[in-house]
Amino acid sequence: MSDETTDRGLARGLTNYGDRDFSVYLRNSFAASMGYSREVLKKPIVGIANSASGFNNCHRHFPELIEAVKRGVLLGGGLPIEFPTISLGEVFLNPTSLKFRNLMAMDTEEMIRAQPMDAVVLVGGCDKTVPAQLMGAASADLPAVQLVAGPMMTSRYGTERLGACTDCRRFWGKYRAGEISTAEINEIEGRLATTAGTCAVMGTASTMACIAETLGMALPGTAAIPAVHADRLRAAEASGLAAARMIDHPIRPSQVITGKSVENALRVLLALGGSTNAVIHLTAVAGRLGIDIPLARLNELSDETPVLVNLKPVGNHYMEDFFFAGGVGAVLRELKPLLHLDTLTVTGETLGDRLETDPGFVDRNVIASAEAPLEPQGGLVALFGNLAPRGAILKRSAADKSLFEHEGRAVVFSSLEDLAARIDDPDLDITADDIMVLQNAGPKSASGMPEAGYLPIPKKLSSKGLKDMIRISDARMSGTAFGTIVLHVAPEAAIGGPLALVRTGDRIRLSVAGKRIDLLVDDAELDRRRADWSPGIVPPEARRGYDRLYAEHVLQADEGCDFAFLKPVSGSA
CATH class of the missing domain: 3.50.30.80 (IlvD/EDD C-terminal domain-like)
Known part of the structure; x- marks a missing residue:
C-alpha cells in the first residue's frame, strides 16, 4: 500500500475511519466501480468544477467545453474528474443572482477542499459564477485555473446588429416610449440571444472574464474568445493542461491574486468602461485574501486611467469585435506604463513576460491607443x-x-x-x-x-x-x-x-x-x-435557511456584499 498513500490523487484528503490504509483501500474500491483501471487511480487528479444547468442558457455548451478540458488534463498526465456546483443563471433566479453568489462561493470552496484533487479548473461564465468561483478558489487556495464560457455571437434584426443585453434594454425603452410595436418587440425578443455564451457586450460577465485574465487566474488571451469559436475549445484544452502542470509546480491563488494584480484589474476595469458590478465582485474576491479596495483608491486610479474600449454599453461594438481587435492583451499593452508587471499568472510567467510577446493586429476602431483614448478618465x-x-x-x-x-x-x-x-x-x-x-x-x-x-x-x-x-x-x-x-x-x-x-x-x-x-x-x-x-x-430571526444566513451576515456594497465570516481569520491572510 505504500505507493498509494502519498498525499495526492485519490489519497488526498482521506475520509477518516481511524485507519489510513483502509481509507485508501476503500476509496480505491469505490472508484474502481466507475471503471477506472488501477494504474489510472494512481494518477494525480485535476478537478473540474462544472457550473452548467438547465436554468443557465449561457452554459449550454459546457459538455463540449469540459471534454476539451479533460483532454488537456490527460495530456498533462493527470486524471480529470468533473464535479457539479451550484449554477447561477442570471435571469432565472429570484430575487436576484447576487443573493446566491456567496452560496455558490461556499459550495465551490468546500467541494475543492473536501474532495481529492491536486488542482482545479473552474468552468463558469454567467455573471455571478466567475466571481463565486474565484472567491471559493481564493479561500481554498488550491492551484486553480479559471475558464470562462465566452460571449455570445451577435444576431440581426433587419439591418441592425443585435446583442444581449444592451440592445434588449434599448429596444425595450423604444417599446415603452411607443416607438416600436408589440409585433416588432416580439420579433426582436427572439433574436437578441441566439447562441451559447454570455452577453455579447461588455456587461458583468465579459468584464469579470477580462478581470480574471488580468488577475492572472485565466490563461492569457482567453477572456474574449466567443463561446462558439473553435479557439474556445482550444482554450479549454490549454486550461486543463495548465492545471495539470501545476500539480508538480503549484501556483496558488494567493500567489496570483495580490494587491498588485488587483490594482491591475481595477485599471483594466476602468479602461474597459466595464460593469459597475465588477467593483462589488472584485472587492469580494480580493477580500477573501485580506486585500482591501478603498473606493477612494478607485477614484485615484480612475483619474489617471483612460477609457480605451469602444464596446456597448459605452460604445458601439460587441465582444466578438473585441476578440478580433486584440482582446485583453491589447488593452494591457496600452496600459503597460501604469501596470505592475511583476505579477504572477497561472502559467508561471509574469505579466511583464506576457507583454513582451508580439501583440499582433489591433483594431483601433475597437481598442483605442493610450495616446488617443475614447475618454481621458476611467469609466x-x-x-x-x-x-x-x-x-x-x-x-x-x-x-x-x-x-x-x-x-x-x-x-x-x-x-x-x-x-x-x-x-x-x-x-x-x-x-x-x-x-x-x-x-x-x-x-x-x-x-x-x-x-x-x-x-x-x-x-x-x-x-x-x-x-x-x-x-x-x-x-x-x-x-x-x-x-x-x-x-x-x-x-x-x-x-x-x-x-x-x-x-x-x-x-x-x-x-x-x-x-x-x-x-x-x-x-x-x-x-x-x-x-x-x-x-x-423581516428580521433574520423570523427567517430560515440560507435566507436567514444571508440576512444576518451579508456586508454592504463597499465591502463586496460577502459574508464577514468568509473573510480570512485575523492573522491567517
Missing part, C-alpha cells in the same frame, strides 16, 4: 457625501455628461413594489429635471440588491422623447445597462442609511467633478427623520 467613479457616506458608484462612461453637475428635486419610491405601482401613472408628479430615488433595494433588503438601479424612465416622459435622467438607489445595475445612474449607495436604506431619510421634494445635488452626491437637507431635520425611522424588513 467608473465613486461618489461620497451625506447621501452616501461610505460611497456610491456612477458609470460615467455610460452616462449623459450634461447631467454631471445637477441639482434637482427628489421623487422617491420606497420599494420596488412602489416603483412598479407608480412609475407609469400618468398623474405621477415628475419632470425631466427631477432625480428619481429608489429606496430599500440594497443587500439586506427583501429584494437582495437586484439589478433594479436602471429605473425605467416614466412613460409620461419617455413618450416625449426623454432618454436619460438622474436615478439614485442602493441597488445594482446590469453591466449591459446605461444612463446617469448612481448605484450601491452605502450604507443602504434598509439599515437606516441616509438614503432611507430622503423624501419627495427634497433637493439633491450631484457633482461628478467633485465626486459628491449630497442631500440638501439640514442635519437637524435629518435627525428628526432618523428618530422616526424604523426598519421595514
Whole structure:
C-alpha cells in the first residue's frame, strides 16, 4: 500500500475511519466501480468544477467545453474528474443572482477542499459564477485555473446588429416610449440571444472574464474568445493542461491574486468602461485574501486611467469585435506604463513576460491607443457625501455628461413594489429635471440588491422623447445597462442609511467633478427623520435557511456584499 498513500490523487484528503490504509483501500474500491483501471487511480487528479444547468442558457455548451478540458488534463498526465456546483443563471433566479453568489462561493470552496484533487479548473461564465468561483478558489487556495464560457455571437434584426443585453434594454425603452410595436418587440425578443455564451457586450460577465485574465487566474488571451469559436475549445484544452502542470509546480491563488494584480484589474476595469458590478465582485474576491479596495483608491486610479474600449454599453461594438481587435492583451499593452508587471499568472510567467510577446493586429476602431483614448478618465467613479457616506458608484462612461453637475428635486419610491405601482401613472408628479430615488433595494433588503438601479424612465416622459435622467438607489445595475445612474449607495436604506431619510421634494445635488452626491437637507431635520425611522424588513430571526444566513451576515456594497465570516481569520491572510 505504500505507493498509494502519498498525499495526492485519490489519497488526498482521506475520509477518516481511524485507519489510513483502509481509507485508501476503500476509496480505491469505490472508484474502481466507475471503471477506472488501477494504474489510472494512481494518477494525480485535476478537478473540474462544472457550473452548467438547465436554468443557465449561457452554459449550454459546457459538455463540449469540459471534454476539451479533460483532454488537456490527460495530456498533462493527470486524471480529470468533473464535479457539479451550484449554477447561477442570471435571469432565472429570484430575487436576484447576487443573493446566491456567496452560496455558490461556499459550495465551490468546500467541494475543492473536501474532495481529492491536486488542482482545479473552474468552468463558469454567467455573471455571478466567475466571481463565486474565484472567491471559493481564493479561500481554498488550491492551484486553480479559471475558464470562462465566452460571449455570445451577435444576431440581426433587419439591418441592425443585435446583442444581449444592451440592445434588449434599448429596444425595450423604444417599446415603452411607443416607438416600436408589440409585433416588432416580439420579433426582436427572439433574436437578441441566439447562441451559447454570455452577453455579447461588455456587461458583468465579459468584464469579470477580462478581470480574471488580468488577475492572472485565466490563461492569457482567453477572456474574449466567443463561446462558439473553435479557439474556445482550444482554450479549454490549454486550461486543463495548465492545471495539470501545476500539480508538480503549484501556483496558488494567493500567489496570483495580490494587491498588485488587483490594482491591475481595477485599471483594466476602468479602461474597459466595464460593469459597475465588477467593483462589488472584485472587492469580494480580493477580500477573501485580506486585500482591501478603498473606493477612494478607485477614484485615484480612475483619474489617471483612460477609457480605451469602444464596446456597448459605452460604445458601439460587441465582444466578438473585441476578440478580433486584440482582446485583453491589447488593452494591457496600452496600459503597460501604469501596470505592475511583476505579477504572477497561472502559467508561471509574469505579466511583464506576457507583454513582451508580439501583440499582433489591433483594431483601433475597437481598442483605442493610450495616446488617443475614447475618454481621458476611467469609466467608473465613486461618489461620497451625506447621501452616501461610505460611497456610491456612477458609470460615467455610460452616462449623459450634461447631467454631471445637477441639482434637482427628489421623487422617491420606497420599494420596488412602489416603483412598479407608480412609475407609469400618468398623474405621477415628475419632470425631466427631477432625480428619481429608489429606496430599500440594497443587500439586506427583501429584494437582495437586484439589478433594479436602471429605473425605467416614466412613460409620461419617455413618450416625449426623454432618454436619460438622474436615478439614485442602493441597488445594482446590469453591466449591459446605461444612463446617469448612481448605484450601491452605502450604507443602504434598509439599515437606516441616509438614503432611507430622503423624501419627495427634497433637493439633491450631484457633482461628478467633485465626486459628491449630497442631500440638501439640514442635519437637524435629518435627525428628526432618523428618530422616526424604523426598519421595514423581516428580521433574520423570523427567517430560515440560507435566507436567514444571508440576512444576518451579508456586508454592504463597499465591502463586496460577502459574508464577514468568509473573510480570512485575523492573522491567517
